[in-house]
Amino acid sequence: MEERTFGARELYSLFRRRLLLIVAIVIAGTALALIAAVELPKTYTARSMIVVETDDPNPLDTTQAQPNQQPDKSRMDTEADLIASRVFASLVVDRLDLIQDPDFNTYLPPAVAGGTSDSSGGVLSQAVGLIVWIPQKLFSLVAGSGPQDATSLPPKDVQQDRAISAYLANLSVDRSGESAAMTISFFNDDAATAAKIANATARLFVEWSRDNKRQDIKDAVGFLRQQSTELASRIAAIEGQIAKYATEHGVSSDPRDDLLRASIQQANEQLSTARGEYTQAQARLAQVRLAAKNGDTGAGVDPLLTSDFLTSLRNDEATAMRDRAQLAGNYGRNHPLVQEADAKVAAVRAMISQEMLRTIAVLENDVRVDEGRVNQLVKSLEASNEELRQRSLAEAKLRELNNNLATEQKLYDLVSGKLGSLDPFSEAVEPGVRTVSTAEIPTSPSFPKLRLMLAGGLAASLVLALILVLTLESMEVRIRDLRRASKLIRAPLLASIPRLPQKFLRPALPPLETLLSRPRSAFSDAFRSLYNACTRMNGGRSKHVVLVSSGLPQEGKTTTAMGLAMAAGMDGALTALIDLDLRTRSLHTAMELGSASRTLGDYLQGDCALAEIVQTLPDIPQLDVLAPSADDQTLPEFLNSGQLTKLLEAFRLEYDVVIIDAPPVLVVEDAIRIAASVDTIVVVAAFDSTTQEALSQVVERLRFAGGPSIGWVFNRVDPFQQARGALRRAYMRRQQIRRYFFADSP
Template identity: 25%
Template sequence: MSFLTQNRPASRTSGVVFNAPIPEGPGIPSGPSEIGLSDLVRILRRRIRIIIAAVVIVFVLGSLYCVVKTRRYEATSDLAIYPEGSDALDMGDITASIGGGGLDFDEKLETQVRILKSNSLAWTVISQLRLDKEPTFAGRRKYILFGPYVTPDAPAQIDKTSPERQNQLLGKFRKSLTVQSIARTQAVEITFRDANPILAREVVNRLSSAYAQRNFVTRFNNTMKASDWLSGQLDQLKSRVEESQVKLAKFQKETGIFGTDENDNLVLSKLDDLSKELTDAEADRIVKEAKYRVAQSGNPELIGTIVPDSVLPVLRSQEADLKNQLALASTEFGPHYPKVIQLQNQMAQLEKALHKEVADIQERFRTDYEASAVAEKQLRASFDQQKQKAYDMSEGLSEYGILKREVESGSDLYEDLLKKLKEAGVVASLKAATIDVIDPATLPTRPVEPNIPLTLALSIFLGLGSGVGLAFLAENLDNTIRSTEDIEFLTTIPVFGWVPHFKMNQNSRLKGASSNMKAPFETEGVGPIVLLRPNSQVSEAFRSLRTALLLTSARMPPKTILITSALPGDGKTTVTVNLASVLAQQGARVLLVDADLRRGLIAEQLNIPQNFGLSGSLAGAGIWRDAVANLPEAPHLDILQSGLRPPNSADLLGSSKMHELLEDWRAEYDHVIIDSSPCLAITDGVLVAQKTDTVLLVSRIGHTPRASLRRVSELLQSSNVHVAGIVINDVGMADDYYGYAYSKYSAYYAEDEKPN
């Protein structure tokens, strides 16, 4: 929006609508009304350039990001994981009886996800594929976002990689790797991103293979450790069975007893029952003692084989992660760094929880073992007592039966445990294979980074949002008047009318004005809009202002009217020239006086030859009638220019000579329109305003500060000046309540209308 100013004369101007309220606007301090939706829309339309600029800038930045961003490909594989533990030793009932940790399926699956994310598996894949030599993985761009990859020198053997470099590689691996469980399934999804699509595929497939191998080896080794301990117990049992067989053979040789009928022998029958119970108790004690020995070892891996549902795997995984974090933090910050101390405290708490869980499991197995041992001891005592009875009854027969049953029970127990021991290895191998690759990773063909449609869409939305924010910020920081409510809140002077914004065509010109001084002048200059476009809507607006001015007094219209403003650039000169022109068009004799002796521009705007003007008349250099000029297009309009700039303009305008000139003008003209200097800049305008009938104060939308309008209103009112009202200048039609009406009747007021 541009308007006629003193620095750029007659390039743009405006029109007036009488008593028409201008649109409401935001930013009125303690204003009387709230901002509505229509006000917000007008703000956005007024600041549309800011919004468009923000959208374009952010969109260009997003486009540049899509151009320079390295293309990364994503390989994906789905694994089916069955996280239940191995029951190769058939210890499920015992495990269930002691609780087993109480982990549900989701927690077990999450444990497997943590294992897939572990540094041990990551380093295995890095070592197997030698990712430390891959430019897209271990290297970096030479120029941050573009250029060739630069890869640090890698050792010939991966084991010689420095800890710092190893941590860097692990960090990049974790950043590119994503492992997540799929809801309501026993499957997990593994994804890996890299600029090399082949490498991304190989990493995912190799990670799946390494995880399956690790799971198999870990479970198999844990089962075999328990089997090894049980083998030692079987050796002892075998020795006792052999001793019993030797005793039986010796007794048979000494006594000659090789067989007997014991069905009707009550003592021996009871002895047989106790022998069976003792055998069961001894087997139960051996199994529980085996578990107790495993628990006493304190090895979480072994304990996990006999209590697969415990929280030990989770705690062990957390311990491994904390150790890695502690090692990284200690290497980077030192042992006394707060984060390192915090990690050490967390490690201590975790170790405490781990020890407590192990201790709880040990205590449960110890209790079961001791109870089984006591039961075995009691049964053995009963058995010995019954055996003594049988011996007393028949020393030879009883001793033979005892020896025979010892051999049979020991043989049965040995064969049963030996069978389970042989099955353990095979069953453990079968149960350890709980990983199923549903879909191996395939070669990705389209990059996932950058996501160009999403990035551009987000750029548009972000630009739109930032543009709207900047628009409201600019509106909030704007301290100029924006609406009639601004004026009504700042001053008690009524709004006289408003001037819509328009732009003059530089080719629209008037012929040079003639002067009483007979000075020839043939150049062209820009003239009033009401003379150049008499049928335009702006000209009609000035004619409405003329009507309003003539009706301000019930008896007779004012003769001397001074038009002023608060600051330069408000457009008072254009309002003055066009108001004088429309008054002259009605047939009244009008004198247009340029009383801005410091920077008068009317002569320049209307292409009038320079003469002594008003300043010369006041200084006695000539008679004012000799300085009057006129326009051929406005025969009833006389123009008195400001003249040369005097050193004492305030003294001249406040002199009695000025009062005499006003009286002469009142006598010879129907109306005298005076263009004065801005009141806040200098006091010349106030001095002249005290001598005129009325004053019109011009303020410009988006230009006149609120504080300036308040001060100039107070200044004029305190100087006993009659102010008819405020003319609000340069109102945008898009922001105006009457914009729709002007748009509707624009054909009627067409600016390119042919003259009659």
Template identity: 30%
Template structure:
């Protein structure tokens, strides 16, 4: 391949499932919740866990046993839904209902600052050092603080200043201290409220809890008393205005009556009474006229029929006619007697006839007088009926005017009635509220007063220790998790493949972790112990590098890293010696112009080296040195090899690599780190593969990714990442499935 690519871009890598050996990584929850992996994480962080947990638990023990014992007293208050009804009048301030929200509201009232301030003032808690920090004895920390501030002239007096704002703040701090000790809770779904107060003094706790309950009930009574008093004051002032309004409205009604002649007696309008009387009198007058006309008409009818008038009804009832008829009867009897005795011509007979004629004449005259009287009565009756009818018409005209004026009068009367009704309702309510003063009842009562507690409520030693232990373990686990999250280094093959998405080439052990006893240097140990696990690690690394490009030969290998000190030179030398021991023709080329670490490892300072060969100042054979132990060739750098020229990008470098590729089986290029030096980016594409080294658990992942980004555009082929300086004893505590996890099982297989 000509492009720098991750193994995920290799088809063979994809077919193998992204894991060495062709095994596909299992996904899902099993990977996320692998208990053995979690156990390994805990095992390697057990010291951190123990240290943090012990520190937190000791802190919990110290706080528990040095805390001031506190006592809690409880007073029980119940909202009483049953109220005594002394009077039937409705109360100004109604009683509390039994709704759940009402009970919760009363709980908040018990916890209010206003009630707490009343308790503070009633018990003079501002003079108590427990609640007033200004009166408390100074602590060690406060003394140190005052001393430090005193040196700089900034020490503050502990006395409460006279400034009103400062006094208010001090009072608020006292109230806050009291409220912090107060706990008010509703007992389940009942109407009972538990008032708990905590104090360093058992007696004080009971006193303050009872005072909260007492002042709560008193506040309810005061609220009702104030509401009743305010209602009475307002009703009294309102009544005076309503009374004046009633008088004004009623005076307007009477004045309007007088002005419009709408006078009445016994609630009845006088004009209407007059019309009623006129109607009755007119009816009677008309009846009288009809009666008189009937009598006159009857009399005239009888006279017209030839009656002498004797049979007239009025004549029959007239005493004069009755007397004259009696006289006529007497005279008539005398005439009859004289006629029989003396005859018609007798003087007495004549006298008697004259008397009889005279009596008849008087009777006819009386009848005529009666007829004339009937006519006069008819005339009088008619005139009287006419007069009454005229008066009735006048009264009706007056009534029409009165009815028109009555519309306004009705409006005035309604206004006056409304004012009178409102005034009476306010007057009745005022009498009711006045009768309620002094009989107000609280909506709650104390079920049980707080008693002096016999045992401390805090600190609860067993509970605190149990919680401290739980907290200690939680903090220990949190520290482990945090350490794992902050650990950006690579520790296992899984870290390399999952986090970097590149192949894992192997691990180079830390010699001290695999060698028994005092070991020599790593480059010598590879020769001295060829069957050791340390030497086997380089054989595994070489095998991984050779097969990193399937189907293509690998001869030129560039070894690099992101940062200095990651074991590039040691790995390069050990890899070269290991390959030479296996019979390969190997050459190690020192390409780190600034460090020349190969020279330091072998303790030699050649006069000529790689730069001189590239410059044509020396031949390859003249500068090559031979490792006498293994026969491997070394192409070093001379001490004076520093040059600003781009020697690795030159055609001479290309020719040199082609010559080395033809001559040797394995060409190892020990290059500089990628991040600080640009030489490796020039040299990497010229190698068949690039082996990237990372210091076990030290090299940050971000540094490796940054180096990858720098190499990505060069066309170099990355074989993978190898971890160096791996502590195999600690590695066994890391990821389950990593080769190092089984080191304890197979380490006896090697010869130390």
């Protein structure tokens, strides 16, 4: 099935068809909105206004606040949240004693009618109250509980929570843009109560803000006093620690008075000198030992080895060696004089060796002395460094104590200054918010508003009507679009027959009278088009039998058969119109015929000729009609016999065109049996009546039965709705059609 789409033309056509339904829904919805606006309980809204002042600095904050600064959004939001908080709501409930009000404490029995209750409630509100009261009463009877008295009420805190919740449900806090003003709105069914609670809320919030700020300042003063006392105690303790520590460690808070670093510097210099002398002594000792070992006494040796005593001994050794050499040359080596010379040389050498050992001993002693001096200086320097390290630690600790002392003193001065600025004004504080507008007793309810509810009811009912119309249209399967139907059944559209013209508040003329009195009307012209289409489907043959049927009754098949036959007769063809729908026999009444001389049953029995059972229409001599009346005893069963074929053959021989008004296809099988004896089948579908499924079933059944060529007719069509395109073109087509057929208008 082709998907349905909605364009401007389809929507316009849809609204025209469903106009009555849309109007009815809109009227009903608007009426209900009117009744609700009149009968619903009235709600009054009272509004008071407060202004939030410049942000108040923290009592402990030392920074200077900016003068005339606008409150920021976060503070405004905070104030609004505080007004709507349950803590502040409990204050309002307690001050106004709302826990004793049944409107807020629903645990209490309702107020007695005729006292303070509003007796002007409408019928609707009374009905709603009755509906609510009946289940409560039944439940109390089943549960065996009566009205609650003071002993059966829940605890006080539970009742207070219920009153707080009811109060907050009717409270609203609003802010306009970046304004520092906030509007407090309260809703109640009593105007005086609404104004009273709105004003009380603003007043109590100002008092609550002042009390909270006063308490904050008192807490800050108490905190500062406590801190001042503690700081004074800590300062005294730190000063005592500084004095005691300086005495115990012998340090001064001034590093310039310390002479230890100067002594350490001098010790380092002495150590460097001693280490140089020690190294020099070690070098001389090594040089002397090497010279003593090698006997080197030349230049560059240590001055100790070139002393006068050693020089004399070495000269003596040289002299003794020369003397020995002479004696050995003169007397030989074993001569006593030579031996005496050897002894002298040995004695001199012994003395030289002894002097060398003494010199080495002197140098070794110098090395030991220098080494001891170096070690002594190293130990002394290490002791001084350790002392310096200990003094540095002591000085660091002392500086830390001094820093702590300075910090505590600065904090003490700050606390003392802040305490001095707060303490004198702890009782005189500004709340930070102030009331700028009090609520007046409202004179008109905020709900329901008559105009608003009427507009809302009208809009809602219109939307509901549109949704309902579109839903019904999406579920609609009746045929309205001839192109979609032609594609669905795959059969040509032979003609679109318009609905009978009708004047406003005047009934339409019968089809027969319209065809005879207005031959140039669109209704009559449609049947001429149908006749021409059937002739073309027959291929131009001289004899033509056409069966006209529909899926269901009341779809216009009899009118179509009558109009087709009259169009054929007016065209000059010898035409016969046969009514084979023997169960209804509506053609006889539609054509306003009298009784024929003989009946169809007489002809079937062979008692008369064909010309005796037909009647000629006076206005159309070429048209004969076989329309059995109620007196004709012919039964529909004869359509199942061979007599039907003989009857149709007789008519085919006598007439050029034979039109058969057959029973509905989906009701009985008569039309299926007749279809085998005709040349063309015309299926009638009524606009906005025949469904797509029914039309498809009719065509399929006729095709399955082996019927001839099939076409269909769209009956009762509004010609103005066939205009395509925009609404202007539809209007122009309507005017063109009216002007064309103006001559035939009565």
